[in-house]
Amino acid sequence: MWEHIIGHTEQKKFLQNYLQAKERPHALLFSGAAGLGKRTLALEFAKALLCFQHNGTDGCEACRLMNLQDGNLSHPDFVLVQHEWDDKKDRLRDTIIIDQIRELTAKTALAPVMSPTRVCIVEDADTMVPAAANAFLKLLEEPPAGWVIILLAANVNRLLPTIMSRVVQLRFQAIEPQLVEQALQARQIEPAKAAVLARISEGSIGLALNLAAAKGQLDVFECRKQAAAFLEALPLAMPMNYLAGRSWLDKKLQREQALLLVQLWQLL
Template identity: 40%
Template sequence: MPPDPRANPHFRGHEAAIHALRSAVTAGRLHHGWLFAGPPGIGKATLAYRFGRWLLAAGQSEDLSIPESSGPFRRIAAGTHPDFFTVERRINAKTEKLQGEIVIATIQEASAFMRLTPAEGGWRVVLVDGAEDMNSNAANALLKLLEEPPPRSILLLTSAAPGRLLPTIRSRCRVLPMSPLPDAVMRALLADYAPDADAARLIELAEGSIGNALNLAEGGGVAVAALVDEALDAPVAPARAQAMADSVARSVEGADKFELFFSLLRTRLAARTRAAARAGAGNLSHNVTLWQDFGKLEREVLGLNLDKRAAILVALEQLHRS
């Protein structure tokens, strides 16, 4: 598996996005807000961290790389750089569970951070990873930051669902669209991170998402993909739904399989929706609603430690409801 995005020195693909970021800096026209938008698992957070490191290190490289041994790289990887702040869902101190959303308190911390003088004389960088997870209060607080950004500060937002962001947030950011990775890049990344995997099958299933491909490469991933396709193809009888939910939720790797199941379910549902749109067929609005609902259901189950098996049954029942 690759390193965490904050500590990953490697990056492939997305040359246009790299060029746009580098050109904005070298031309002295660096916008105060950037939205890295694209499907899950394609490298949005990895690129955002890469750019933040490069900016704080006053980098000169064409590919936005800096040495792994450098201070900015090591401190950002460790979460200790005084001029870099990450906003994401956090562990709730009372429940010790991952929050289901980004809350206003975290944005308020980021706001206070951005208004400080840069500790090292350069920039203050805030990365909002998974910006679509902000609740309404957090989103409005972030909007105020975008409307009145402190000097020498920059906001980097990543989002797999930019349509869920406030239109005013999107309009105040420079949107950096990032597309699924081409097959050649996927093959190269799989050779690096999963050399023994069935690359052809993973590329077929992952649809340009190296994150999805690597999740699939772990034990049982391809089998989960088969269950997802079965569920999408036709309504699942109650007894079969029970068996499918058991196979995903009861094993030792249940947590991983649960997240993988929902990731694949949403990815495959989106692919079929796009195909239906091109063909002028299908209930597109229903599919879009399902995609959103399944994402919310997954976040709630993980954030509140709810019954994974029950959530799978709910999703299977909703799939073909008219």
Template identity: 35%
Template sequence: MDTARQASLHVVGHDAEFATFRRAAASGRLHHAWLLTGPEGIGKAPLAFRMGRSLLNGEDPAAPATRQITAGSHPDLLAIGRTFDEKRQKFRSEIVADEIRPINAFMHRTAAEGGWRVVIIDTAEAMNRNAANALLKILEEPPPRAILLLTCATPGMLLPTIRSRVRTLPVSPLSPADIHTVLARVAPETPPEELARVTPLAQGSPGRALSLLADTGGAISAVAHEAVRGMTMSRILDVADAIGRSEAGFGLLFTLLGSALAQASRQAAEPGLARSVKLADAWERVMLIRRQTEQFNLDKQEAIIEALSAAGSAHI
């Protein structure tokens, strides 16, 4: 989450969402838990850190609290997310109960600066059942001047009892101009033609835009759209062999394959509902294959073969 900490000093867009939070804080009736929802990669975590900064006097670049938050050393801010597995060299798929339980003690202790205690849980949908139940107990009896800020791309994966105890703040995708601004800042060496290619395809998500930049020239994107139209088994095996060995290529293919299926489903909704439903079913199957492969460290080439076949099945 170090990137989100840094980006929270210069959040691009989301002014309306931040203003909603500031008004609630100014009213003196700030809800104890907020759920920031929206598609992956649109900047929910930087916005959550910006909200936390506003409560901890950490918005002025010259302030000590600002530097502490950026460095991850502020005593009144606890940030939790998927941890990095050094052995496998990738982020773990779940947030477990042992990572959630310390929140209770943190929120009940006296704030070091005499103000708020802020907890940020990024990618809250990654909590497993035990972690979610541990969080639910904390939400049931929140202490004063303590706040939970959760980010979540798929709120339907959270327990209904958690959703009922938080205030939901929908976070909108960024405009193409804002996407261009973010890319110019974080990837300044990107050729103008690549910026022009990925900006309209990013769907308001800087994270998606950066993934698209990794697909130089759109080669993997072309493979994803080809899969939706239907591939021969020989072609599927060739693609799986070429991409399956790469951690980055695996994730990018699944991201773009999901987008291609979603786009095809929207386009098919007008001429025929049946095909749209088949494409939506294929999207769910592809997303499940990815989650299970990453969670259980399954064979990536086999997963790609299964996903490409599932994508093409809607074409039949």
């Protein structure tokens, strides 16, 4: 099951056993860096939980309503909590707010509509504001019957210790560079570029794909050339002056570009 998801063999085995278990924890935490596949596996696992046969592949009505290929997540027993749009700031919020947890809590009072289980995925659970985290803790202290809650988090140190004590954690590690390279080549990225991206992404297929698609200032291969040029110019008495004088470098260095340049310097 889930052979199309690269790596994470032990995590997949645990989840396969979970599907067959009579007694099972009501809350799971998928932890690890962004882009490792936590969300992908969580959605596949949710689909299998909601499937009438608990395999997510039998084509039943529950599976049809969890069509992950086209992003259709309309199953009535599935809830996704994620960053919402902030109308005042005209952008996505970077936190999970208490109103979202209150809405989730209200939904947990409802019985399943179609499947024997109701499933909730909380993305970026480590970005819950304190009030939201405390409200969520109350939900875990009195877990709703028939629900499975899956938290996704990149930084578990930002989660309340009391939340950590009430979940079963599955840690996601970096994927081997060779597997990342193969995955990129399967997406029609030429081998030379795939090899570079696999090393730069440090085991994150999601990051590798984002870098492959980036253009302009974030073009990873152009940044790599400039990072190498900087290292070749060392030693420098005033390295920041050297950087500031480069025509390729915008005076207002974007955070993403700065992080990418530093990462490339470290790797080179």
